[in-house]
Amino acid sequence: MARSAPAVAAVFLLVLALLTLGTAQGQQPPFGQPTNAADAVALRAVFQRWRLGGNAAGVDQCPVVLAESFAMNVFVGCDCSRGGECRITDLNVTGYKNITEIPRELFNLTELVSLDLSNNNLSGSIPPEVGNLSKLEIWHFNNNNLSGSFPHELSLLRNLQSLWMFDNYIEGPIPESIQNLTNLTDLRIYGMKLQGPIPKKFSTLSNLEVLMLGDLEGNSSFNFIGEWRNLSALSLRNCGLTGQVTPQNLPKLKYLDLTRNNLSSSIEGLLLPYKNSNYIYVGENNFSGRLPPEIIQPSLALDVSYNPFVYGNLSNLVGQPMYKFLSFSCENVTILNCLRMKECNRRTLTNSATSFAINCGGRQIDYSDPMPTVFSEDSTDLGGAGFHINTTSHWVVSHAGSDPFNKSTGIVNGSNISGTNMPELFKTARTSTSSLRYYVLGLANGNYTVKLFFAEIVITDGPGQRLFDIDIQDKNIRKDFDITKEAQGPRIATNITHDVIVDNSILVIHLYWSGRGTCCIPYKGAYGPLVKCLIFSVTRSQEPKISPPQAPHSDSARQDEKRRGVIAGIAALCIAAAVISSSIVYLWWKWVSLVKRSMA
Template identity: 45%
Template sequence: MSTAPRLPPPRGAPALSVSDDQAPRPRLAEPTRGQPPKPLKSPLSTSSSPSPSQSPPDAAPPMASPAAPLALLILLVSLAIAAAQSGQPSSPPRNSTNISDAAALHTVFEKWGLEDGTMPQGYHPCGKLVWSNSSEMEASINCSCSSNECRITHLNVTGYRNITFIPAELFSLTELVSLDLSNNNLIGQIPPQVSNLSKLETWHFNNNRLNESFPNASALLSLQSLMIGDLDTEGYPFNFTGDWVNLSTLSLRNCGFTGKFPNQILKNLNKLTYVDLRSNNLSGSIDLQQYNSENNFNGSLPDQMPQSLEAQLADPVSFAVNCGGKQYTPPSDPSTMFNDDSANLGAADFHVDTNNNWVVSHVGTDPFSNSSGIVTTGNGTNMPELYRTARTSTGSLWYYVVGLPSGKYTVQLFFAEIVIESGSGRRLFNIDIQDRNIMTDFDISKEAGGSNRPINRNYTADVTTSVLKIHLYWNGRGTCCIPHNGTYGPLVSAIRVFPSAETQASPPPAAHTSRHDEKRRGVVAGIAALSIAATVISSSAVYLWWKWVSLVKHRKA
């Protein structure tokens, strides 16, 4: 059977080769004159196709790697995203800080040395919140955020002794509900612009050196806690006009207030649970069961006094007490025994030791501390045992020695600062002996050359009425909260009293008559009564604290 002759392809058309079974063959480029045709390359091929001399004429070209198109696609998408973002600014966070608040805070912090330079673009302090947070210093804020911005509501900057002024920009933070600038070194006047902060609920400016008149704060109707103290001035009248119906904590100690105390203020403050007006010069009559002070208040004392203070007392030649600790006899001086003084006096109480003729009375409480009034330390293995415990108070400590023969006595006070171990904290208090001021702003660490270092101070006192009175009390100065709340007021490790002429033989005590016994019992009862009077007069904080506890329990019920 004959076959039809094959016709040549049209001029310029690619040559086709068809096998007997009519299977298609790869298309070839038009051959160049004098050269064999070359197979076409796949656009996805990474290597050259074999020449006709190396592969059968009907072999298919090699397949591309399957990862190559995916990598190319990822590269193209990345380039597209980068190109789309190249000409556009980055979008701000959804909750950015209010521009006015951010600018005011940055200016305040820059003037206080907490931040440097100009405010960066997109400054968002509500995304940071804390600049410093230690037992000594704190710089922090808190914010309230809506769907599109945050407002600064809390500002705490405490413990910075280099901060001496209040920038005016601070009072542009009109959303503040809490402002704590205590324990700095602020001087001058409390700016009247504080009335701009009408939403304030907590305002603490205590423990600074502000020295001008107190501003009118009548606009601060939301106040719940007001603590402003240590104004370095005197003679200002107590003339608040604020209708602070929500106030629960009021501390205005050592503000130099004078004049008659306006009782109407207390009557209007039905939510008041803590009051402190110590170290002012207020006068007048006041309900002593509801208020405290170390002022010139007068009022009625309770009729009931202890009826069981009788004891057979011997006139002591010397006296020693381990303040805050158990009975102790130093190995180096076995002839001296320091009496036990470990009774927990709580916020305000007294203890009578009828066996050893002495009384200790304590008045003082802090609304943010639950201290027992006794502190101990395990630091310093070389610290003598006598200094490892101490009695302290946020108000006053009285020690009375009863039944001493008339004469001159040496009062030896033992100190060691075992609570404040940082240079940022300062414990300052006054010492009176026999109602005479002996030391003002006594600083244990300064006198001893550091913390955990024992130091003794000797003073001479005249006894003419059989009673020696030692009074250590806080005068409103020093720090209040380093290393924790309630770290202020007097601290004493031990007390020893002995006749100044110790080398001379003391005469034996005279035989006790019933009249003498009655006199001594009267002295002890009188001292106890005095302690109770001081407790009642100076412990409204206790009463109000109990009231606060009952209110809290009532609210939780």
């Protein structure tokens, strides 16, 4: 046994030397297998069209050897299990802004099982040759500049399990042919120019686990939900849904988003079947009725805001660290009632503010240069749905939204921010994957200048892009706002200045995601609005005007009004009598004068 060890070592060294010699002479290692000739020709042509020539040389052998500089953004997978030559089965090329076209040669890779071309700059329409890829199980074309409509050949992809087609410019109706893709488990189509209605036969997609549709023009009815017993995430945000919602049998549902539709039904009948879910967002609809108390629980993030006919009681929740409920229909929270009751701020707040500043996502910071400014603390973790009331300065921050696949505190940290003389402010920011609102209450009416401060401190490398919309006083001031583009780079401070008129003592700033931008770079849930801080101050060219409160209408007040009315009436009669008497005296004097003149 002692003599065999050197022999084994000698054999090992001999094999290693042969491998090294073969590699030095330009030969491939013996564990590599040749790629199918047609696949190699097609892949080489695709790489050359995309100017990825450094990868084209290695396509004749599987596994395909990629240049180190491309390894993070390019992946080529092979299947060599059939013996002999290998077939190309996976092609993932993402994050190249210089890739602008879909080469026709791509569709000669007929054994592709996975095709991911997300986060590039592809333009034009999807070629009908996509029907050649009948073995596709994963097809991700999201976050490009594709236009036109879905090709009819989409219906040929019967093996498709995951289809991501969002943040493009594809238009036309949602293709009914999707109903034929019965193996789909993950379907995401939003942030484009598609039109409803959602085809009723989508109900046949019985294997769905994730369905995310959104940003549809036109109207749809809620009649396409099937027996989706495996569905865990259902997002139908801004789909033009109208009418009644009938509870469905979705036993595994953990995430439900019906925000920004026109749905109406009993809020109790809608919510109770899903009381064991983790996230329910049904804000900005027309639901009605009493919010069932059993639905309000620490484990559920719930948003029913902006449903004018929903009522409930928040008095037992405010101040509790684990509440997950957001509604402005409450009766016992005074400062929230001020958001919906006309004149309430002028009745309940004694000191009308004219300027204010908030450090969104951070602690209180005092600055003295260039002018004294106190940025109020705004560091509360709002969870998946919640609000924080600053009772000292009378402002509210509310948040609704959570990525179905990643939990976030809504507070993010950054460093090394340039372009500002207030670097301490930019160490944190508040973010949301859906909707973020700031309300300032009790303002003196007048003209204000609002400043919003931003710096992209999350998506700082790679092909990720954050886009969101900004409304002030319910008017859109920015569509698809891109912080990095505005600041000309990440980690650079920038701001927006906007003049606004406050005429009801309330200022509302709304930042929200509209389906655009990347979803998962550098991590899942890295999308939606992000704001660093905000400042609003009165414009000195017009002094604020505070409307005086109306006098209370008590019984004594009514009696005083009657007394004042009687006195005013008597005064009016006295004045009228004096005028009449003066007129009679004047006329009598004129008559006497005329008589004397005629007798003379």
